[in-house]
Amino acid sequence: MKRTAFIIAVVLIAIVSMLAYAQQEKKMEAKVDPAKEVANAVERGKALFNDPELGTSGMTCSSCHTAGGTKPGKMGEMTIKPFDSLNEKYPAYFMMAKRVMTLSQVINWCIMNPLKGKPLSWDDQRLADLTAYCASVEPVVEPVPEKKE
Numbered sequence: 001m002k003r004t005a006f007i008i009a010v011v012l013i014a015i016v017s018m019l020a021y022a023q024q025e026k027k028m029e030a031k032v033d034p035a036k037e038v039a040n041a042v043e044r045g046k047a048l049f050n051d052p053e054l055g056t057s058g059m060t061c062s063s064c065h066t067a068g069g070t071k072p073g074k075m076g077e078m079t080i081k082p083f084d085s086l087n088e089k090y091p092a093y094f095m096m097a098k099r100v101m102t103l104s105q106v107i108n109w110c111i112m113n114p115l116k117g118k119p120l121s122w123d124d125q126r127l128a129d130l131t132a133y134c135a136s137v138e139p140v141v142e143p144v145p146e147k148k149e
C-alpha cells in the first residue's frame with residue numbers, strides 16, 4: 001500500500017514537471033517577436049541619435065541631421081539631404097571618406113569625425129540600433145500649398 005502510494009506520487013510529480021516544462025517552452029517561443037525586436041532597436045537607435053555620449057565634441061547626430069534625419073540639415077554652407085531609404089542606398093560610395101561603405105561604416109565615420117568619438121565595434125548592439133534607426137527614416141515631405149485658381 002505504502003509502495004503504491006509512493007509510485008503514484010512519483011508518477012504525478014513527473015507529469016506535473018513535464019507540463020510545467022512544456023508551458024515554459026511555449027512561453028519562450030511566444031515571447032520573441034522579430035518585428036517587435038526591430039521596432040525596439042529603432043527606438044533605441046533614435047535615442048542614441050540624440051545622445052552626445054557617443055562622442056566628445058558635444059554634438060549629437062541631430063546637430064547636423066535635422067529632426068532625426070527627417071529634414072534637410074546644415075553643415076556650414078553645405079546642405080545635408082534628409083535620410084531616404086538608406087537600406088536601399090548602401091553599400092555606396094561615400095564622398096566624405098572617398099570610398100565605398102556600408103550604412104554602419106558611414107555611421108561610424110560620423111561618430112569618429114564630427115562627434116570625435118570611438119567607433120562602435122561590429123558586434124556592439126548600439127551600432128545595430130543606430131543602423132536600424134537610420135534605415136527606418138523616411139523624409140518628411142512638406143505639404144505643397146494648394147494653388148488658388
Ligand code: HEC
Pocket residue numbers: 049054059060061062063064065075078080081082083084086089095096103106107110111114115130134
Ligand atoms: C557635423 C555634422 C554631422 C554630424 C554631427 C553627423 N553627421 Fe552624418 N553626415 C554628415 C555629412 C556632411 C554627411 C554626408 C552627406 C552627404 O554626402 O550628402 C553625413 C552622412 C551621413 C549618413 C549617410 C546619409 C545619406 O544620405 O547617404 C548617415 C546615415 C549619417 N551621416 C549618420 C550619422 C549619425 C548616426 C550621426 C551621429 C552618430 C551623424 N551622422 C552625425 C554630417 C554629420
